[in-house]
Amino acid sequence: MDDLVKRHPLYAQLSRLDDDMEALQLRSVGPSPALAPADLRRQQLALQKELEAASDRANAALKAKQQEYAKRENDAIREALASAGGGAGPGGAAIGAGIDAQMQRQARDVARKAQANLDAYRKQVVAQDESALRAVQASLNERAARSYRTKLEQLQKKEADEALRLANENSGERLSLRTKLSNLVLDETQRDDARKQLEALDRKENDALAAMKNRDVATLNAYQNQLRAETGAEINRQASAMRARTLAKINKRERDTPTELATKLGLPVGGGTNGAPRTAQLPSDVRTKLEALHEKYKQDFTKDAKATIDDFQKTRAQLTNRFAKLQGVDNASLIAAQTQLTVLQKQRSQLYEQMVAQIGREVKLIAARRGINVVVSDVAGPSNAVDLTADAEKDIESLHE
Amino acid sequence: MRTLFHPRVAAAAAALVLAVAMLAPATLAADVTDIGYVDQTQLSNIPRFAAANRQLAQYKADLDRQFAARMRGVKNASDQGRIAQEFQNKMAARQRDALGPLFQRAQVAIASVASTKNLSVVLDKRIVIMGGQDITRNVIDLFNGVGDPVPPVSTPPPSSVGFVDQVQINALRKVKAANDDFVKFQQEQSNAAQQKMKSAKSDADRQQIFKDMQKTLLDKKKQTIDPMVDQVKRAIAVVAKKKNLLLVIDRSNLIYGGTDITSDVSAELK
Numbered sequence: 184m185d186d187l188v189k190r191h192p193l194y195a196q197l198s199r200l201d202d203d204m205e206a207l208q209l210r211s212v213g214p215s216p217a218l219a220p221a222d223l224r225r226q227q228l229a230l231q232k233e234l235e236a237a238s239d240r241a242n243a244a245l246k247a248k249q250q251e252y253a254k255r256e257n258d259a260i261r262e263a264l265a266s267a268g269g270g271a272g273p274g275g276a277a278i279g280a281g282i283d284a285q286m287q288r289q290a291r292d293v294a295r296k297a298q299a300n301l302d303a304y305r306k307q308v309v310a311q312d313e314s315a316l317r318a319v320q321a322s323l324n325e326r327a328a329r330s331y332r333t334k335l336e337q338l339q340k341k342e343a344d345e346a347l348r349l350a351n352e353n354s355g356e357r358l359s360l361r362t363k364l365s366n367l368v369l370d371e372t373q374r375d376d377a378r379k380q381l382e383a384l385d386r387k388e389n390d391a392l393a394a395m396k397n398r399d400v401a402t403l404n405a406y407q408n409q410l411r412a413e414t415g416a417e418i419n420r421q422a423s424a425m426r427a428r429t430l431a432k433i434n435k436r437e438r439d440t441p442t443e444l445a446t447k448l449g450l451p452v453g454g455g456t457n458g459a460p461r462t463a464q465l466p467s468d469v470r471t472k473l474e475a476l477h478e479k480y481k482q483d484f485t486k487d488a489k490a491t492i493d494d495f496q497k498t499r500a501q502l503t504n505r506f507a508k509l510q511g512v513d514n515a516s517l518i519a520a521q522t523q524l525t526v527l528q529k530q531r532s533q534l535y536e537q538m539v540a541q542i543g544r545e546v547k548l549i550a551a552r553r554g555i556n557v558v559v560s561d562v563a564g565p566s567n568a569v570d571l572t573a574d575a576e577k578d579i580e581s582l583h584e
Numbered sequence: 585m586r587t588l589f590h591p592r593v594a595a596a597a598a599a600l601v602l603a604v605a606m607l608a609p610a611t612l613a614a615d616v617t618d619i620g621y622v623d624q625t626q627l628s629n630i631p632r633f634a635a636a637n638r639q640l641a642q643y644k645a646d647l648d649r650q651f652a653a654r655m656r657g658v659k660n661a662s663d664q665g666r667i668a669q670e671f672q673n674k675m676a677a678r679q680r681d682a683l684g685p686l687f688q689r690a691q692v693a694i695a696s697v698a699s700t701k702n703l704s705v706v707l708d709k710r711i712v713i714m715g716g717q718d719i720t721r722n723v724i725d726l727f728n729g730v731g732d733p734v735p736p737v738s739t740p741p742p743s744s745v746g747f748v749d750q751v752q753i754n755a756l757r758k759v760k761a762a763n764d765d766f767v768k769f770q771q772e773q774s775n776a777a778q779q780k781m782k783s784a785k786s787d788a789d790r791q792q793i794f795k796d797m798q799k800t801l802l803d804k805k806k807q808t809i810d811p812m813v814d815q816v817k818r819a820i821a822v823v824a825k826k827k828n829l830l831l832v833i834d835r836s837n838l839i840y841g842g843t844d845i846t847s848d849v850s851a852e853l854k
Contacts, residue, residue, distance in 0.1 A: 547714045557619050557715035559707065559831055563748050564820030568830045 184539065184560045186572060187546075190579040191538045200531040204524060234502045241495035248487050256480040263472050305433050312429040319421050327410040334406050338399040345395055349388045357384055545578045546571060619716040619745065620703040622839050626720050627690060630727060636682040643678050647671055692733045693726040694719070694840050699736030704743035706840035711833065740841035746829040747838045749846040753816060756850055762812040769804050773797050819852035820845070 188194060360381045364374060549571055550558050558571065627633065651671045658664055697719045698706050706719065726733045753759060777797040784790045823845045824832050832845065 543713050550714055555715075556617070558713040559619075559711050559833065560713055561711045561833065561837060563750070563832045563834050564817040564824065566746070566821065566824035566829050566832045 184542070187542045187575050187579055188535070188538055190576050191542065192579075192582050193534060193538050197531065197534050197538065200527055200534065204527045204531070230502055230505055234499060237495055237498045237502070241491055244491045245488055248484060248491065252480050252484040252487075256476060259476050259480070260473055263469065263476060301436060304436050308429050308432050312425050316418075316422055316425055319425075320418055323414045323417055323421075327414045330410055331403075331407060335403060338403065342392065342395055342399065346388075346392055349391060353384050353388065357381065360384070541582075542575065542579060545582075546575050549574045549578060618702060618704040618741070618743070619712075620698055620701065620706040620719045621709045621712045621716045622694060622706055622723060623709040623718070623720045624839075626724065627727075630724055632727075633683075633686055636686060640679060640682055644675060647675060689733065690723070690727055691840075692735045693723045695736050695740075696726060696733050697722045698740060698840050699738070702741070703841065704741045705745040705838070705842040707745075707833065708837045708839055711837045743842050744828070744830040745841075746824060746827065746832040746843040746845045747835050748820060748832060748849050749835040749844075751835075752846050753849060753853075756853055758853070759812055759816070762808050766804060766808050769808075770801055773800055815853060816849070819849045822852055823848040 188197070191197075360377050363369065363377045364381070369377070546558055550556070553569070553571075555569060555571075562568075628637075651667070654667050654671075655664060658667065694706055697703075701717060701719060701722075703717065703719070707716070709718070709720070754763060774797070777793050780793045781790055784793060820832050823829075827843065827845060827848070829843060829845070833842075835844075835846075
């Protein structure tokens with residue numbers, strides 16, 4: 184096949200694609216790192232150390248900033264409370280701290296109770312759900328069993344009716360044969376003949392009944408499968424509905440709990456109990472002022488911290504780049520070369536398939552002309568078969584014209 | 585088609601040189617009716633195979649994560665090698681468990697269909713240009729059937745299509761010697777070319793180094809590999825004639841049946 188491919192008019196194009204891929208692969212080889220493995224490892228370790236140091240510095244800076252902003256915020260709040268209490272000094276701060284501590288205690292107690300209530304409620308609802316589901320399962324299974332029994336009885340009655348009908352239908356003939364057999368003057372041949380007829384009659388009836396029973400067994404099996412599937416589907420449907428209802432109940436209770444908590448603690452509904460200063464029992468103008476202070480310091484800290492994080496990320500990017508260069512890998516160009524290589528490989532594969540298909544068509548024509556019905560490629564060596572390669576080469580070459 | 589001797593893959597490619605060269609680019613034909621073929625791509629798309637492959641892919645993804653976790657902090661090269669081997673063994677065992685019974689079932693289905701249709705040999709569809717009976721659908725139907733496919737009572741009838749196991753031929757002393765000699769030479773050339781690449785100033789320089797290496801390798805191949813390939817081909821031709829075979833293919837393209845002439849070809853080569 185490869186020889187034929189070389190003779191194909193599109194081979195030049197295929198060859199060019201090979202050259203392009205080869206050139207790309209060659210470029211990606213590039214100059215290898217000139218460092219000895221030990222030096223390379225040493226430099227990698229040094230870079231790793233730098234990266235770790237930069238990470239430690241960034242973390243320390245963030246921690247320091249966090250403490251600094253928290254201190255600044257506390258000072259500002261203390262000052263605001265002092266001025267709200269009628270003058271600067273520890274009086275306002277002490278009031279603020281006292282209120283805060285008391286509220287935290289209350290919040291913890293209320294939250295603990297609320298959580299315990301919620302857990303008990305969840306357990307109760309799940310238990311109810313399970314019990315209801317068991318009842319539904321029992322009821323549906325009982326219904327299915329009843330339906331099955333009814334069907335079974337119907338079929339058994341039909342079988343009994345059919346047995347009776349067959350017996351009645353053949354009763355005349357059977358009586359006649361039995362009468363014949365009771366005749367003492369009957370010779371042995373005649374007796375044997377009558378006996379055989381009687382047996383045939385019995386066999387016919389038995390066969391008909393057996394066939395009916397087989398059909399009924401199959402019907403019952405199918406019906407049982409159908410009932411099982413229907414019951415299973417119904418149980419699943421009801422279980423899903425129950426679970427959805429239970430989940431909705433629990434979700435609602437979970438949603439309501441924070442609202443109840445907030446109401447009990449005197450906090451704005453929807454707001455958390457963490458982070459913001461606990462200011463519910465303060466005059467509204469002081470509360471607004473404290474909330475504004477908290478918001479301001481939070482924003483200042485976020486802005487400052489972002490600058491520190493950005494610095495660290497920049498350092499990390501630089502170090503990563505140095506890592507890559509150290510290993511002789513230029514990631515961007517390598518990825519670009521790989522992408523291009525993939526595209527070229529796809530193009531080559533499509534072109535090759537196209538050429539092979541055309542060669543296949545030509546070979547089939549030659550084989551048909553020579554009355555040959557099987558053609559195989561990629562043989563391991565010469566043998567006794569007809570070699571069509573030369574003919575095919577000629578035909579493929581004629582495609583150039 | 586040219587073989588790309590990229591320096592980084594040169595060693596791997598070298599091992600294939602003899603095998604590829606021995607698959608002569610000839611198109612042989614015969615007027616026979618007992619040849620069937622199977623499209624292995626279609627077989628691999630059977631839902632049970634596809635499901636097994638999906639499971640294996642999932643298992644591999646999990647294993648990769650576990651492997652990365654285990655390798656974290658392991659500095660010693662021998663420990664790294666041991667862990668890598670352990671995970672490779674796990675993967676191989678799972679592959680055997682998942683695909684082994686399916687391959688076995690497919691083999692029995694192929695044998696059963698071939699026997700029913702009186703085929704003496706079943707080939708891989710990729711090498712059949714024309715003719716032969718496509719039994720892929722029958723095999724898939726039997727594979728997907730409710731019960732287990734029943735293996736044929738008798739062995740396949742004698743076939744006019746012979747096959748050689750290239751792996752065994754490559755293991756013969758003189759063939760292996762020629763191959764090893766070439767691989768060694770190729771490795772040396774590849775190392776030398778890589779050294780030159782370091783001092784190359786431009787792509788054109790690198791291209792030239794690469795072309796020089798290819799030419800040197802081609803010359804060496806003509807000198808060491810090609811005569812061996814000719815000997816093997818001659819041996820195959822002698823055995824094929826003796827056994828009155830119409831075609832001789834490589835074992836890798838055979839699915840079922842055929843006449844194994846590997847030992848005769850080996851004897852002829854000694």
